[in-house]
Amino acid sequence: MLENNESAFVEFREVSKTYDGSTLSVQDFSLSVARGEFVTLLGPSGCGKTTCLKMLAGFEEPTGGEIFLNGRPVGRVKAHKRNIGVVFQHYALFPHMTIAENLAFPLEARGVSKDAIATGVKRALDMVQLGQFADRRPAQMSGGQQQRAAIARALVFEPDLVLMDEPLGALDRRLREDMQYEIRRLQQRLEVTMIYVTHDQGEAMVLSDRVAVMNEGKIQQVAPPEVLYDEPTTLFVANFIGENNRLDGQLMEWGDDLCRAKVHDAGVVQAFPVAVREGDVHTSLTIRPERVELNPTPGSVANVFEAVVRDVIFLGDHLRIHAELLGNSQFIVKIRNIVGQGAVLPGDTIKLGWLATDCRALDAAAPAESTLAAPN
Amino acid sequence: MMGKSRTQALLLALPLVAFIGITFVAPLGSMVLRSFHDPLVAEILPKTVAALGEWDGGALPPEGVYALLAEELKQARADRTIGRLATRLNRQASGLRSVVSGTGRRLARQGAPPWAEALPRMNKAWGDPEVWHALAQAGRRVTPTYYLNALDLRMDADRGVTQQPEAKRIYRALFVKTIGVSLAITLLCLGIGYPLAWFIAHSPPRRGRLLLVLVLLPFWTSLLVRTTSWIVLLQQQGVLNSLLTWAGIVADDQRLTLMHNMTGTFVAMTHVLLPFMVLPLYSVMSGIQPVQMQAASSLGARWPRAFRRVYLPQSMPGVGAGCLLVFILAMGYYITPALVGGQSGQLISNFIAYHMQTSLNWGLAAALGSILFVAVLMLFLLYDRVLGLDRMRLGS
Numbered sequence: 001m002l003e004n005n006e007s008a009f010v011e012f013r014e015v016s017k018t019y020d021g022s023t024l025s026v027q028d029f030s031l032s033v034a035r036g037e038f039v040t041l042l043g044p045s046g047c048g049k050t051t052c053l054k055m056l057a058g059f060e061e062p063t064g065g066e067i068f069l070n071g072r073p074v075g076r077v078k079a080h081k082r083n084i085g086v087v088f089q090h091y092a093l094f095p096h097m098t099i100a101e102n103l104a105f106p107l108e109a110r111g112v113s114k115d116a117i118a119t120g121v122k123r124a125l126d127m128v129q130l131g132q133f134a135d136r137r138p139a140q141m142s143g144g145q146q147q148r149a150a151i152a153r154a155l156v157f158e159p160d161l162v163l164m165d166e167p168l169g170a171l172d173r174r175l176r177e178d179m180q181y182e183i184r185r186l187q188q189r190l191e192v193t194m195i196y197v198t199h200d201q202g203e204a205m206v207l208s209d210r211v212a213v214m215n216e217g218k219i220q221q222v223a224p225p226e227v228l229y230d231e232p233t234t235l236f237v238a239n240f241i242g243e244n245n246r247l248d249g250q251l252m253e254w255g256d257d258l259c260r261a262k263v264h265d266a267g268v269v270q271a272f273p274v275a276v277r278e279g280d281v282h283t284s285l286t287i288r289p290e291r292v293e294l295n296p297t298p299g300s301v302a303n304v305f306e307a308v309v310r311d312v313i314f315l316g317d318h319l320r321i322h323a324e325l326l327g328n329s330q331f332i333v334k335i336r337n338i339v340g341q342g343a344v345l346p347g348d349t350i351k352l353g354w355l356a357t358d359c360r361a362l363d364a365a366a367p368a369e370s371t372l373a374a375p376n
Numbered sequence: 377m378m379g380k381s382r383t384q385a386l387l388l389a390l391p392l393v394a395f396i397g398i399t400f401v402a403p404l405g406s407m408v409l410r411s412f413h414d415p416l417v418a419e420i421l422p423k424t425v426a427a428l429g430e431w432d433g434g435a436l437p438p439e440g441v442y443a444l445l446a447e448e449l450k451q452a453r454a455d456r457t458i459g460r461l462a463t464r465l466n467r468q469a470s471g472l473r474s475v476v477s478g479t480g481r482r483l484a485r486q487g488a489p490p491w492a493e494a495l496p497r498m499n500k501a502w503g504d505p506e507v508w509h510a511l512a513q514a515g516r517r518v519t520p521t522y523y524l525n526a527l528d529l530r531m532d533a534d535r536g537v538t539q540q541p542e543a544k545r546i547y548r549a550l551f552v553k554t555i556g557v558s559l560a561i562t563l564l565c566l567g568i569g570y571p572l573a574w575f576i577a578h579s580p581p582r583r584g585r586l587l588l589v590l591v592l593l594p595f596w597t598s599l600l601v602r603t604t605s606w607i608v609l610l611q612q613q614g615v616l617n618s619l620l621t622w623a624g625i626v627a628d629d630q631r632l633t634l635m636h637n638m639t640g641t642f643v644a645m646t647h648v649l650l651p652f653m654v655l656p657l658y659s660v661m662s663g664i665q666p667v668q669m670q671a672a673s674s675l676g677a678r679w680p681r682a683f684r685r686v687y688l689p690q691s692m693p694g695v696g697a698g699c700l701l702v703f704i705l706a707m708g709y710y711i712t713p714a715l716v717g718g719q720s721g722q723l724i725s726n727f728i729a730y731h732m733q734t735s736l737n738w739g740l741a742a743a744l745g746s747i748l749f750v751a752v753l754m755l756f757l758l759y760d761r762v763l764g765l766d767r768m769r770l771g772s
Contacts, residue, residue: 059670079673080682092671096689105685106675157676 008032008068009193010056010161015065017051017217025051027217029065033195035160038187040196040204043214044240049197050089052214053163056195057086069161080109085154085162085192089169091146093138099125099149100134106157124156125149127186144175151183155190162187164196168203180206201241205229213237233274235362238286245292245331247285248364251276259361261285264327270302271359282364287354289320289332294344296353304353307331309346319344325352408749411522411742417514420461421448425515428508437508442491446483453480467737468521469510475501522743547727547744551751554724557641558706564646565653565702566695572650573657573694578666591654599648603715606644610634610716636718644712649705653698660694696763700756707752724748 010033017026026048033039041049054060056067058079066073074082093102103121112120125131128148138146147167154162164183168176184207187194198204204211205225213220213228213236221228221237232238239246249261249269259273261283271285296304307325314320318334321344325331333352335344344350418425423444431437452458458480466473482498496503513521513531524530528545529537539545576587594602609615612631620626634640664687672682710725717726724744731741 057670057674059673079670080676080678082674083676084674086671086674088667088671090665090667092665092667094668094671094686094690105672105677109676109678109681153675 009035009037009070010195011068012052012056013066013068015052015055015062015067017048017055017060018063024217026055026062029217029219031212031219031222033193035193036191038184038194038196038207038209040198040208040211041214042198042201042204042211042240043220045199047214048217049214050165053086053165053195053197057084057163058082083157083159083161085157085159087147087150087154087162087164087167089166091138091150091167093146093150093153095138098135098137099130099141102138102149103153103156106153110157120156124152127155128152128182143171144179147171147179148182151186155186155192158190159192161193161195164194166198167196168198168200176203183207213240215240231274232286232360232362235275235284235286235364238284238360238362243289243332244286245289245328247287247326247328249283249285251281251283251361254361258356259283261361267305267326269326269359270356271361272357274360275363276361283361284364285359285361287359289334291354291358292333293353294321294333294335295351301353302356303359304351307350307352309344309348309350311346312344321350323350323352407742408746409742410739411746412518412520414464414514414519414522414739415517416460416464417511418517420452420457421445421511421515424448424511428512428515431508431512433509433512434505436492436503436505439490439492441508442495442502443489446487446491446495449476449480450483453484463736465511465514467740468514469507471501472507472510475499475507519739522739523747525740526743526747547724550722550724550727551747554707554748555751557638557645557723558703561642561645561649561706562653562699562703564642565650566699568646569650569653569657569698570691570695573654573661576654577658577661577664584662588658591651591658594648595651599711600715602648603644603712606640606647606716607635610640610643635716637720638717639721640716640718641713641721641723644716645706645709648712649702649709652701652705656697656701657691657694660697661691664690692763696759700759703755704752707748 010031012029012031015026015029016024018024029048029052031039031052041052043049051060055062056069056074058074058077061075066075068074069077069082069084093099094105097105100121103124104117107117107120121134122131125134128151130145130148130152133141133145133149138149141149147170150167151164154164167183168179171179180203183194183196186192196204196207208225210222210224211228212222215236220234220240221232223231228237228241232241232244235246238244247261247263247269249263252260252262252268254260254273254276257272259271259276260268261271263269263285269285271283276283293301298304305325307323309321309323310329311322312319313322314337316337318336321333321335323331323333331352421444424441427441427444428437431441449458452461458477462473462476462480465476479495479498479502487494487498501507513519521531524537525540526547528540528548530540532538572591576584576591578584579587607614611617612633614634616634617626617631621628621631626632634643668686668690669682672686673679677685708725709723710729713721713723714726714729717723725748728741728744728748731737731744
């Protein structure tokens with residue numbers, strides 16, 4: 001048994017969930033969340049992030065493992081006793097009640113006195129600037145207003161933990177950005193612990209103290225946003241968060257902080273070994289487009305290769321070059337738009353270079369290769 | 377001015393309007409008309425009825441009236457309409473059938489003025505003022521008689537409305553019983569149908585579809601077959617009684633009477649009407665997202681509170697629609713009680729059918745039918761006033 005993590009407010013310990021008995025929706029999911037922390041579960045749809053939320057809220061039971069809330073296992077605690085505020089994907093406001101009645105519902109269930117309910121509801125509505133909408137029905141309000149009402153309802157009974165399941169998915173872009181800011185502000189002001197589920201990496205970056213990236217039921221990496229971007233530990237995270245170039249290569253030699261890999265039978269790339277282990281043959285090398293240098297000063301970077309320009313896109317503050325390099329025909333380079341830089345045109349042959357430390361050698365778990373590697 | 381497209385639309389709708397008019401409005405209208413408009417006596421005995429209109433209603437009508445009656449009865453016999461007249465008058469005052477047809481027969485062979493003496497000699501009933509009153513009443517084209525009869529009332533000789541003698545009072549009690557039984561069956565259907573619809577609506581799609589088919593299956597079976605199956609199950613030598621006897625729960629000589637009484641009507645009608653409750657409920661419930669109940673429990677509500685405050689109010693449109701459907705159908709149900717209801721399990725519709733088919737008292741059948749129609753209509757309006765028809769939903 002693992003030690004009980006004293007500082008964790010929420011802890012998933014090797015939690016698994018299967019709906020049909022054969023495929024695991026969530027697999028060995030372990031995650032600790034500290035009190036007051038904002039943690040986002042990020043991943044493509046169907047990766048099991050919502051299932052994790054449902055298990056924590058008490059709507060689903062884990063098939064294996066245990067979830068702890070405030071140090072106590074919640075396996076036998078019914079959903080209505082967990083005192084967790086939940087904001088659902090499509091708000092799940094009660095359509096037959098006014099907004100004020102919706103907000104009063106959790107307080108009534110807790111046996112709060114009439115006066116206290118009235119003041120609590122008013123305070124919560126003012127908090128999300130919905131004071132004048134108290135007597136409206138959900139259907140009489142816009143999506144953004146309904147969203148704010150749903151958030152107010154999840155906060156009105158002052159829970160220690162709030163879960164949000166893609167709460168901004170149905171809103172348009174502009175509104176989404178406003179709401180992100182508002183959610184962050186509320187979370188910090190109320191010092192509530194927040195677990196947030198989204199498939200939008202931008203949203204995760206803006207909101208979270210830490211992000212847990214999930215894929216196919218498994219946690220890929222848990223880290224603060226900047227670490228996730230700069231130091232992805234798996235190929236999935238490297239590709240999912242931001243843009244990345246990928247070169248597939250054969251590992252030639254590797255050490256503690258440097259490895260070499262042969263790419264496309266042509267070049268030898270030096271890289272920083274992140275997720276390569278002894279015995280690995282294949283690796284995926286990733287380089288962020290903005291870390292690639294155009295025509296680098298000789299000797300300044302370990303990796304310099306010739307590339308053929310396919311396309312150049314002018315984006316104001318930067319240029320985006322699509323080039324063919326070491327067999328990758330979609331190698332992307334972002335170059336800052338600065339004065340005195342010679343024009344780059346499609347068809348040109350250019351030199352591209354990058355530091356060995358900016359090139360991360362990751363697992364080669366791409367589906368195409370694994371099927372090729374299998375002999376039968 | 378009417379646009380061309382509007383004219384076209386009206387023309388396109390014309391066949392439908394005609395169809396509704398011919399198959400629905402016209403029969404219904406003629407039925408309602410029949411319940412208070414009865415020109416039979418006035419048409420066969422026009423002069424007598426007219427003369428009776430001027431009669432002061434004292435002891436006996438004058439000689440002129442007797443003469444006219446004799447003449448018109450002779451004519452009616454020649455026209456072969458006297459049988460219908462006799463039947464109709466017998467309904468007004470029992471015994472008049474033989475009086476009229478007997479008098480008709482004798483008038484064909486004999487009789488001479490003064491008729492005021494001749495007629496009472498042929499049948500002494502013609503010397504009774506009550507008979508003349510009955511004739512005068514029956515002669516009115518517009519008559520409240522059928523409605524009065526349908527409400528266990530009758531018209532006196534002095535034209536006051538009084539209760540029927542106790543032995544003949546049946547319809548008011550029957551209306552009350554029909555409404556009571558319909559309400560009880562509606563509640564039974566709701567009690568069984570609500571959990572059933574809940575279960576179907578919140579089953580996994582495959583199982584839900586299968587269960588829905590099972591609910592609908594009886595719809596595809598003839599009503600007669602379904603009702604007859606209940607006879608097989610419920611009769612004294614039937615499946616259920618045999619099982620109970622076999623299990624030793626009921627002694628062989630004390631087999632339960634489960635049909636040809638109210639029990640049979642209740643069981644079979646609840647079964648027949650259940651789909652009408654389940655379908656609207658299912659359709660409304662499947663529109664209620666499961667996340668609603670999750671939201672309620674995450675907000676701290678136990679299941680009963682969540683159900684009462686969140687689920688039940690949202691399912692009410694289905695409850696309303698289902699109850700209204702079942703209740704209205706039950707009010708007019710006829711075949712099932714006729715087959716399994718026996719003597720005590722008969723409802724108002726069975727008496728309407730009896731008067732339509734057996735006693736041929738169409739006026740009374742029409743009056744009973746009209747009262748039933750108005751009663752249902754009033755309940756419908758009451759429902760609208762209390763719950764709101766616009767809140768009723770057959771689908772989501």
